[in-house]
Every structure is written in C-alpha cells, then in structure tokens.
Amino acid sequence: MICQGCHLVAGSFLCERCRRDLRPAPERILQGGIRVVAAFEHVGVARDLVLGLKYRGLTYFADLVVETIARRALALPVVPVPRTWSRQVRYGIDPAREIAIRLARAHGSPMLDLLSPPFHTSRRAGGDHHRPPPRFGMRRPPEGRIVLVDDVVTTGATIVSAASVLGPGRIALVIAANLADTVSSQR
Numbered sequence: 001m002i003c004q005g006c007h008l009v010a011g012s013f014l015c016e017r018c019r020r021d022l023r024p025a026p027e028r029i030l031q032g033g034i035r036v037v038a039a040f041e042h043v044g045v046a047r048d049l050v051l052g053l054k055y056r057g058l059t060y061f062a063d064l065v066v067e068t069i070a071r072r073a074l075a076l077p078v079v080p081v082p083r084t085w086s087r088q089v090r091y092g093i094d095p096a097r098e099i100a101i102r103l104a105r106a107h108g109s110p111m112l113d114l115l116s117p118p119f120h121t122s123r124r125a126g127g128d129h130h131r132p133p134p135r136f137g138m139r140r141p142p143e144g145r146i147v148l149v150d151d152v153v154t155t156g157a158t159i160v161s162a163a164s165v166l167g168p169g170r171i172a173l174v175i176a177a178n179l180a181d182t183v184s185s186q187r
C-alpha cells in the first residue's frame with residue numbers, strides 16, 4: 001500500500017511518520033455559541049489528506065477522522081453540510097457526507113440529508129474568505145438536536161449559514177475533519 005501522506009510504501013494508508021505529523025485541533029466556539037470539535041489542525045499531512053478526500057475521493061481519511069473523533073461526538077442524528085452541486089458533480093464526492101455516514105454508523109444514529117446545497121458558489125477553500133458563505137436550502141426541519149458535520153472549518157461562516165437555516169438551537173455540536181487557523185482572517 002502507498003502512504004497517502006508521503007507516497008512511500010507503507011503498511012496502511014498512512015505510515016507511522018505521517019501519522020505522527022497529525023496534530024489534534026483545539027475546540028472552537030463560533031458565533032452564536034456553536035461548538036466545533038475537529039479531529040486535526042488543517043496543516044501538513046492532515047491538510048493533504050483532506051484535499052485527497054475532497055478532490056480525489058480518497059475516503060480512508062474519513063475513516064481516520066471518525067476513529068479519532070467519534071468518542072467526542074454525541075449520539076444524535078448526523079447532518080452533513082452539503083458540498084455545492086457543481087463540485088459534487090465535478091469531483092464525484094461530497095466529503096462531509098462521507099464523514100457523516102461513518103459517524104452515524106459509529107453511533108448507530110441516523111444520517112439525515114436535511115440541507116440542500118447551492119448549485120454553485122464562489123470558491124472559499126484556501127482563498128478569499130471575505131466572500132459571502134453558501135446559502136443552503138432545507139429539505140425538512142430537524143425534529144430535535146443534531147450533530148452537524150463538515151470537512152474543514154475555517155472562519156465558520158459556512159457553519160453559521162447552515163445553522164441559520166436549521167435553527168441555531170438545533171445544533172448540539174459541529175464535527176469537522178480539520179480546523180484551519182483563522183486568526184489572520186478574523187481580524
């Protein structure tokens with residue numbers, strides 16, 4: 001097997017050296033008191049792995065994220081923040097949904113597709129965070145509290161936008177694969 005971090009031969013999808021490069025992320029509280037628990041800081045190997053998930057459909061990282069974080073999540077229905085349609089079609093994968101499926105399975109909770117994605121939105125990842133966040137539609141309202149799942153949380157604007165649609169009081173917790181540093185973009 002080839003390590004997805006360093007592309008050398010390894011015993012699993014991630015060699016020991018790359019595994020040691022993964023840094024646990026601190027918790028973050030977003031606007032409105034929404035709590036974000038992410039598996040890793042969005043740097044180095046963790047950043048490469050999330051990009052592999054998003055753009056090359058390498059889902060081993062989704063398994064690792066859920067292994068790492070399932071104990072810190074709550075056993076509530078799991079709702080993914082959907083990727084825009086245009087990117088789902090282009091890359092053939094919705095990364096948050098891959099994580100949500102696995103988290104729901106780990107807890108024996110349902111995964112609910114409550115949000116519908118915008119067709120297209122300007123690119124945010126790694127770029128301009130001053131653009132407006134995507135506007136989601138709601139397929140149906142949540143019946144109780146839920147765990148919201150996204151792949152990378154940066155400014156949190158996408159989460160706040162999704163929460164405004166679902167009802168902020170419904171979000172018990174946000175689970176993410178990676179948490180990106182926003183110190184510079186928040187100022």
Ligand SMILES: [Zn+2]
Pocket residue numbers: 003004005006007008010014015016017018019
């Ligand atoms: Zn490696």
